[in-house]
Amino acid sequence: MPPFPIARVLETALYAEDLAAANHFYGGVLGLERIAFVEGRHAFFRCGEGVVLIFDPRSTANIPTTVNGAPVPLHGASGAGHMALAVADAELPAWREHLETSGVAIESDVTWPRGGRSLYVRDPAGNSVELASPRLWGFDT
């Protein structure tokens, strides 16, 4: 049996080779708070009580690093990843307009059978980023 329940996800990661473009998309268009940017390696953003980590997989899958003598495990994926960000139903229309005026195409706009709605866009690396109402998963807000 697990010793304790896990409280939440702390880090959500996606991959992008063009970190400047990712930085503009996540920090600019989506407005996430930028907390770190290391050219050629990563761009990090705060989001609620967690962080969104964008890594260049050419670095993080291949270049070993250590912290206090312990290895930081390698990782890095190719192909389109996915992440959803919580946006209240009432805020989705303004987000749709903002994305379109920012030059971000709406790939799909889904109304879910159980309630809730999702806007799907692509980040500059081709990852599928969804802006979704939390009630899609049964959360009130």
Add this chain to the structure above:
Amino acid sequence: MPPFPIARVLETALYAEDLAAANHFYGGVLGLERIAFVEGRHAFFRCGEGVVLIFDPRSTANIPTTVNGAPVPLHGASGAGHMALAVADAELPAWREHLETSGVAIESDVTWPRGGRSLYVRDPAGNSVELASPRLWGFDT
């Protein structure tokens, strides 16, 4: 300017071809609450105010689906992805013991210069899963 701040990450996704093994790891070893399992497509888990989605990329990157007439965008990555789950410092020793007795090797145990500690393991698909104290990112809990 973004019309509203984004409240949090709602969905964090990783990919695995062996969903039964992923189901055992995330639902059993880590104890996340299983909310959906569709053989050959996905295994979904609740975690705090968000969800962890494990997709078989052979389905989700290739098989178009629609909801109420709108396409659900395709996505699916290969290679090792990454996610961190929030575990308090005081709970990490018991988690380390639980993982080891569950047959999950500790790939690394990192003490961060700014405070906080991370245990790194691999899920059965090879994704890098980190159990990390939230203070690593400046969160109190």
